[in-house]
Amino acid sequence: MKHFKHALMVSALVTALGCHHEIPIHQLAGTPNWQPDASHAAELSNEEHNGNGIEVSAPKIYDDASLRMMLDATRAKLATMSGLDQGSLISSLGNVTGATINQTQLGFQVLGPTPPATSTTNTGATNSVTTNGSLPAGNTSVPGTVTVTTSPTESTVTTSPSAPTVPAVSPGIAFTPPSSVAPSSLDILNEQMQLSYEMTNLQLLLEGALSDRFVTNQRLIKPRVTLGFPISLRAPAEFKDAVAVVEVEVTTAHHNYGNVAVPEPPSITALLPQEKTYNVAAMTDHMTSVGAGALIGTVGVTGSFLAGHKTFYLVQDQDTVAMQRPASRDPNAASFTWEFRPVLGQHYVRGGMKQTFVQLAFPVDENFDCYGTVRLRTYWRRFDQKNGIDKEVIPESVLVSARTFSLPRFDLAPEVSGVDFTDLGDGTLMVHVKGRYLAGTYVQVGPVRYDSGKTLVVEDTGLKFTVPVAALAIWKGHIVARSGESTEILQPSVQTPLRALNQDACVGVPAPILPADGAVPMPLTSIEHEVTIQPLSESDSVVHVEVVTSMSSAARSKLLLLIGNKVFGLRDAPIQRELTPTGVVISATVPTSLLIASPSLRVFIPFWSDVEKPDDQSFQASYPLTGRFGPDSAVEHLVLVSIDSTGNGAYLLYGNDLAGARILVPDSGATLDAVDSIAQDRIRLVKITKAALQTTKKLILQKASEQRPLLLDIPDAKAVAPKVTVDSPVIVNTNELTVSAEQAADITAVMLGDKKLQWKFVDKGTIRLLNLKADGVTNEQKTRELAVQYKNGVKATVTFEVVAARIGVK
Amino acid sequence: MQNFAGTLSIQGSTSALIEQNAILLLAGFPDVNQAKNAATNFIQNVKGIASGAAVVVTGDASVVGTQPVIVMTDIH
Numbered sequence: 001m002k003h004f005k006h007a008l009m010v011s012a013l014v015t016a017l018g019c020h021h022e023i024p025i026h027q028l029a030g031t032p033n034w035q036p037d038a039s040h041a042a043e044l045s046n047e048e049h050n051g052n053g054i055e056v057s058a059p060k061i062y063d064d065a066s067l068r069m070m071l072d073a074t075r076a077k078l079a080t081m082s083g084l085d086q087g088s089l090i091s092s093l094g095n096v097t098g099a100t101i102n103q104t105q106l107g108f109q110v111l112g113p114t115p116p117a118t119s120t121t122n123t124g125a126t127n128s129v130t131t132n133g134s135l136p137a138g139n140t141s142v143p144g145t146v147t148v149t150t151s152p153t154e155s156t157v158t159t160s161p162s163a164p165t166v167p168a169v170s171p172g173i174a175f176t177p178p179s180s181v182a183p184s185s186l187d188i189l190n191e192q193m194q195l196s197y198e199m200t201n202l203q204l205l206l207e208g209a210l211s212d213r214f215v216t217n218q219r220l221i222k223p224r225v226t227l228g229f230p231i232s233l234r235a236p237a238e239f240k241d242a243v244a245v246v247e248v249e250v251t252t253a254h255h256n257y258g259n260v261a262v263p264e265p266p267s268i269t270a271l272l273p274q275e276k277t278y279n280v281a282a283m284t285d286h287m288t289s290v291g292a293g294a295l296i297g298t299v300g301v302t303g304s305f306l307a308g309h310k311t312f313y314l315v316q317d318q319d320t321v322a323m324q325r326p327a328s329r330d331p332n333a334a335s336f337t338w339e340f341r342p343v344l345g346q347h348y349v350r351g352g353m354k355q356t357f358v359q360l361a362f363p364v365d366e367n368f369d370c371y372g373t374v375r376l377r378t379y380w381r382r383f384d385q386k387n388g389i390d391k392e393v394i395p396e397s398v399l400v401s402a403r404t405f406s407l408p409r410f411d412l413a414p415e416v417s418g419v420d421f422t423d424l425g426d427g428t429l430m431v432h433v434k435g436r437y438l439a440g441t442y443v444q445v446g447p448v449r450y451d452s453g454k455t456l457v458v459e460d461t462g463l464k465f466t467v468p469v470a471a472l473a474i475w476k477g478h479i480v481a482r483s484g485e486s487t488e489i490l491q492p493s494v495q496t497p498l499r500a501l502n503q504d505a506c507v508g509v510p511a512p513i514l515p516a517d518g519a520v521p522m523p524l525t526s527i528e529h530e531v532t533i534q535p536l537s538e539s540d541s542v543v544h545v546e547v548v549t550s551m552s553s554a555a556r557s558k559l560l561l562l563i564g565n566k567v568f569g570l571r572d573a574p575i576q577r578e579l580t581p582t583g584v585v586i587s588a589t590v591p592t593s594l595l596i597a598s599p600s601l602r603v604f605i606p607f608w609s610d611v612e613k614p615d616d617q618s619f620q621a622s623y624p625l626t627g628r629f630g631p632d633s634a635v636e637h638l639v640l641v642s643i644d645s646t647g648n649g650a651y652l653l654y655g656n657d658l659a660g661a662r663i664l665v666p667d668s669g670a671t672l673d674a675v676d677s678i679a680q681d682r683i684r685l686v687k688i689t690k691a692a693l694q695t696t697k698k699l700i701l702q703k704a705s706e707q708r709p710l711l712l713d714i715p716d717a718k719a720v721a722p723k724v725t726v727d728s729p730v731i732v733n734t735n736e737l738t739v740s741a742e743q744a745a746d747i748t749a750v751m752l753g754d755k756k757l758q759w760k761f762v763d764k765g766t767i768r769l770l771n772l773k774a775d776g777v778t779n780e781q782k783t784r785e786l787a788v789q790y791k792n793g794v795k796a797t798v799t800f801e802v803v804a805a806r807i808g809v810k
Numbered sequence: 811m812q813n814f815a816g817t818l819s820i821q822g823s824t825s826a827l828i829e830q831n832a833i834l835l836l837a838g839f840p841d842v843n844q845a846k847n848a849a850t851n852f853i854q855n856v857k858g859i860a861s862g863a864a865v866v867v868t869g870d871a872s873v874v875g876t877q878p879v880i881v882m883t884d885i886h
Binding site: 495497 | 848
């Protein structure tokens with residue numbers, strides 16, 4: 001009988017056995033570079049003899065948002081997978097789903113002795129020739145040669161019967177099962193549905209339960225925290241065939257939202273790893289084979305029996321197993337363990353560093369600086385590796401951590417330790433936000449997001465991005481952490497103060513004491529006196545702003561001016577800054593249309609104030625120009641109203657601050673009047689005589705004394721010719737014709753070329769032409785153009801066709 | 811409130827008064843790191859004082875951990 005069993009293993013531990021002779025070691029004296037360390041040796045010895053070989057460091061806090069994103073990504077990927085496969089279902093229709101093989105083999109052989117055998121040998125006849133020599137001459141009676149023939153002989157041999165041999169055991173009959181055996185479609189569907197359900201289960205597990213997220217009887221969502229436990233394992237010799245256990249007890253902070261009557265421990269939302277396994281291929285082969293033969297007298301007998309059983313399968317050897325423990329005595333505490341088991345046939349747990357994680361949800365306010373406390377226990381438990389069964393705890397190995405660890409909440413809001421910017425000369429700034437930021441941090445300015453690797457450069461010292469200064473003038477920038485917490489991009493001294501953290505409050509450590517005196521006031525910035533706006537040209541104005549501030553001269557020289565959505569003060573729109581003992585005077589050339597469209601201005605330094613607030617702050621001051629400009633304000637310009645019959649022109653002057661304006665050119669022949677009773681600030685009536693119009697093409701206007709005058713175009717004063725029409729066509733040889741003419745009373749002549757025609761006034765809109773045939777106007781079929789002259793010199797022309805006859809009705 | 815005379819040292823975002831071996835924090839910021847950044851920002855940009863200048867700091871001396879600090883309200 002043969003019986004063997006073996007397993008294929010990933011690795012094997014070779015233990016060398018042999019004689020062991022302990023050689024006494026004396027205390028080493030050391031070398032110039034190395035010295036004996038007796039105290040550390042004692043410490044190691046103590047560790048060796050009094051520790052259980054399991055060391056767990058203080059729990060590490062991980063960014064829960066990061067873990068959440070990874071789990072969500074896994075869940076999303078899982079959601080895209082389907083356990084159902086139509087192809088395999090259809091192709092499996094009609095499959096042979098099984099075969100039954102019954103094989104019985106019985107062999108029996110009997111061999112007797114071999115019978116006697118006889119063999120006959122015939123030698124055949126033989127001839128011999130004899131020669132007679134030296135015969136006498138004349139001899140005739142004796143022949144020279146004599147032939148002798150011998151008769152054939154025959155021999156017979158008889159063989160005795162031999163002893164029988166033991167017959168060989170006959171081999172089994174080959175029998176091959178059908179190769180096309182496969183599960184049916186229904187079986188495959190069933191299996192695929194099981195896989196789909198398992199995927200759904202995993203998705204739900206990854207998403208987490210609502211009951212783990214909400215505080216009981218509250219609408220509060222529990223903050224989550226991810227803890228990591230660095231575990232160092234060393235298996236002492238006495239813990240053979242034992243599992244190392246790390247037990248963690250987490251207690252909710254004293255101040256929590258849990259019901260006093262029904263306390264709420266932290267919820268365990270994820271344990272990682274839940275199970276860590278090795279795939280092991282196990283093969284067993286049970287084979288029984290019996291064969292026998294015998295010789296009985298002259299008969300040989302043999303028989304055989306064969307029975308066999310072979311199994312090949314995969315098993316999973318569990319290295320790490322996470323388990324939740326029963327409710328603790330403390331109703332606010334939750335407890336769970338990780339077990340580390342010997343695997344692959346080894347008797348000891350594999351030593352080294354292990355890292356485990358747990359995600360917990362605490363029923364505490366998310367602004368608390370600590371969520372709760374952690375207490376650790378380590379011990380060993382006997383383990384039946386053959387059957388994978390946990391056995392009793394080894395009481396002598398149970399140790400509890402001397403220290404209770406606090407679970408701090410880390411404020412992931414990015415911190416801005418400084419802001420610099422560089423003027424790129426095209427209205428944009430290269431901004432450098434100093435600080436150290438976690439991966440995934442991005443910048444948001446208004447609607448624009450600056451992401452790492454795209455428009456945001458992430459360096460060890462901070463972040464860099466390019467932004468239009470106009471955007472910074474109207475929106476605050478924010479640094480946004482991947483968790484969504486954000487910080488305004490402001491200089492540190494004007495940031496909103498952060499409160500001091502007290503992350504050890506859960507373990508009774510008092511908060512660090514730091515004097516928190518009143519805030520140091522930043523130097524106020526204000527715009528004093530009146531902002532002066534002086535015209536520079538028909539389209540531009542010069543704005544002077546007097547800023548009063550006690551900020552440093554370096555800071556004052558960085559002040560920018562915002563009008564509308566245009567920022568002045570960078571290289572693309574320079575301004576003048578004149579430092580004064582009390583501040584700075586800013587002068588800028590600004591399109592007048594911009595002032596009219598946006599009648600307010602603001603001075604500011606980027607990143608020193610909340611630009612989204614209109615009120616004056618440090619490094620920011622606003623000034624309304626609504627009194628100076630209104631909806632009826634306009635860039636100064638003239639509009640022709642009329643030219644009277646004598647050639648004098650009337651114009652409307654639109655603009656701003658016109659009440660005190662005066663006309664410098666023409667120095668005579670032009671007047672500036674009020675329009676009815678309308679205020680003279682933004683509209684005036686300008687009258688210019690014909691003589692002045694003939695010599696002047698531009699009007700020079702000064703809005704106030706000592707102000708730069710404006711040069712305004714005078715619209716062309718040429719009068720528009722009145723409208724003159726004739727009922728065309730006109731029939732040949734028509735002698736009189738009625739002409740419709742505006743201002744008919746002012747007509748002085750009607751001309752055909754150089755020839756003056758006869759006409760008479762009918763009414764203020766009509767004249768009648770006379771003697772047309774004789775004057776050669778209608779004597780032939782032709783197109784005629786007549787000129788109608790008016791008193792003011794204006795000529796109107798009228799064209800008509802002279803035809804043979806009128807056809808149809810017009 | 812006291813006055814501390816000394817030499818200003820600015821390295822990165824940290825300002826210190828050399829003679830007192832004390833880091834300067836700006837009053838009104840309970841968070842130490844923010845107070846340290848704010849102090850340097852205040853000194854450099856608002857007051858326009860450079861490293862190496864002889865200054866007089868108005869504030870309170872204190873300790874954060876084992877590090878001496880001056881929680882300042884003004885500097886000249």
